[in-house]
Amino acid sequence: MGESIRIEQVAFTYPTGIRALRGVSASISPGEAVAIVGENGAGKTTLARHLNGLLHPTSGHVLIGDWDTSKHTVAQLATRVSYSFQNPDDQIFERTVRAEVTFGPRNLGFSADEMESAVQDALSQVGLLSEIDHHPYDLQLSQRKLLTLAATLAMRTPIVILDEPTTGQDAPGVRRIAEIVEHLKAASHTLITITHDLDFAAEHFERVIVMAGGLIIADGPAHDVLAQESTLAAALVDPPQMVRLALALGFDSIPLTPEEFVLALKNKSGRSS
Amino acid sequence: MIDVQNLSFSYAGFPGMALRGITLAMPKGQLCSIVGPNGAGKSTLCYALSGFIPHFYRGVLKGTVRVSGLDVAESSLGELAGAVGIVVQNPFNQITGARFTVFEEVAFGLENLGVPRDEIISRVAESLALTGLDSMHDQSPFALSGGQQQRLAIAAMIAMRPAVLILDEPTSQLDPIGTREVFGVLRRLAADQHTTIVLVEHKLEWVAAYSDRVIAIVRGQIVADGTARDVLTSDLIEEIGVGSTRLTRAARLARAQKLVDSQAALPVTLVQTIDFFEQKDR
């Protein structure tokens, strides 16, 4: 299902003169789930915007499958890459939830049946099916965020980019987004997320890219990258809670979830007794 | 400082009670966090404590809210502004746009309060130092990052020296650095200026590390009220949709699998969790 992404020596300078990306390269295989972390201003969002063609590199290339992003419009790339933005109010314009979610699929040329099924599926995944005929602004902000997430999911693209998906969500909301992420992974979508929530990243994303100052300073399996205290410190990022705990308790292997932690605890106490 | 008696409220035109029978009191200098699922009434409570309910958001209000000696329903928003400050989620919308530098933006509220000019200058300087914005005093408020803008909103509030400061998800749009800065300022405020702080937050690890008290609200009612450790490790907290920190979860799992002493109190902060797990080695 997924597509590959190749980021080749991408540098990008904004018209204002800010060098947001100073030469980054990465290769993402179809079906991978990658979390991009780093402080604000590190270049995460700038990089993500290159992936669906909103930005073209000042130098270097971005290839989505076999497409060079600078040779296609954003709308064309939208058939392969969908992007869920942080602020729902920057895109909501329809009068019903249904119409809002249908917008993307319609632009992509879905048939009437495909649209119906995509919309129903997406809304039930985010838990807003009962609100399908409501006005989007009848929903709270956190629900509007889920709405725009549904609008992205309904596009059923091979690559999905999620920009800070858990911001402002309560525990059930985060759980729902976690389920959606797992669902997308199971269906072999290529998944990219930008997030400050390292616990969320640790629990659902196998690969982590750490950015700082417009460069990628670490890129690898979550288990390796998230255990590198000094790298994360250099990126001004706090390690996941379990990592901090395990390091403080002197564990050899670094767990990423409470379940892994308890397993490691068992092994540790098993060995020492 | 805050005295709420049997507060109930329903928004005009909306069925159902947003708040039901809330009674609580908060002393000076207390940093109290409010947790609860989205839609529980946390923001409504924030507005009720700062006077935007009933003066800005209309509806049916019952019960009384007294803040810093003022009856919120009887006083106008203008009168309340000096006593109660409020900071909300979106940093950008809290910049008034009426002033062209960070310094002047913070001074704006003091000008409105009629504070003498010399005092305005010293209070603004103090406020900017407290929030770490002094080096940016001459910049346009709109040139600041989201985190800096949020600190600016807080600086503008604290310059007004309110007895009570209410913050509704202030770190929602901030990165961990911005979050740490905000929580640091709040702790200093509560400790040094004895400001009563009411904080609505989802980030439980931070809530746990910085709060004196945690109140959980579900469907307009208070369902838990106690120390961070008591409230955030209770069984109730998972059920009502607040969840718990991974640290607590790990501890709970370990306890369930009999890897640790089942009598040990569940931890909620990193330090407590380290102690929790190291105790079992003794």
Next chain:
Amino acid sequence: MTIPFSLYAPRESGLHKLHPLTKLALAGFVALCALVLPRAASYLLFLLLIVPLALWGRVFGRLMSAALRVALPFAISLLIIQGLFWQTGPILARVGPISIKLDGILFAVSTIGRILAILSSFVLLSLTTRPDALMLALSQRGLPDVIAYIILTTLQIIPRFQSKAQTIIDAQRSRGLETEGGLLHRIRALLPLVVPLVLSSIVDIEERAIALEARAFSHPGTKTSLFDLSDSLPERIFRWSLLAIALIIVVVRILTLRSA
């Protein structure tokens, strides 16, 4: 410090130190005279009043470039149009079938003079007066706070409006909206672009209203100001004198026109 959509140029000058209302009065006086006085008077006003003031305010360079940038293209087209299409009067020059009328040129010249004087007087005002200082001075004289606030915020909000519009365009393009193409295409693209702009602006306005209240905007009692707007008796006398002179000029002009 940057003030968007404002020409303000900070300088250490006596003109800058004057009270905003004095400068406003000067600008108004020059504009009124330029409108009312005949022909070449505008050029005299420019040379004898505006230029010295601009030099005193150390903004002469800025004034000339701003005024010329606007006035020059206008002046050239006016000269051409009036010169060629004026119907009556002597002919100044003939170039083939095209004749340039003297009266047309004279009319253009005097109109250009008026525009130059009025434009440069207000540009000078902008260059030497902070908009918030001017708003404060007016508020102290009775301008409602809300109006002053709206004027000042509009200056700052417009650039943000533009960047919000761009964000919305990006978001909708990412959902497959084609923004290039024929006219029909672009019209269909309007709704998804305009509606979020309006709706989210409404949300923003509500939140900003809350922020304003939280900053005691409607606090009862007198407001103080960070600005020290020093007014002086000489300046006040000067302003009243300007008003008196302006009135005299208008009356004399009406009388001379009547009798002509």
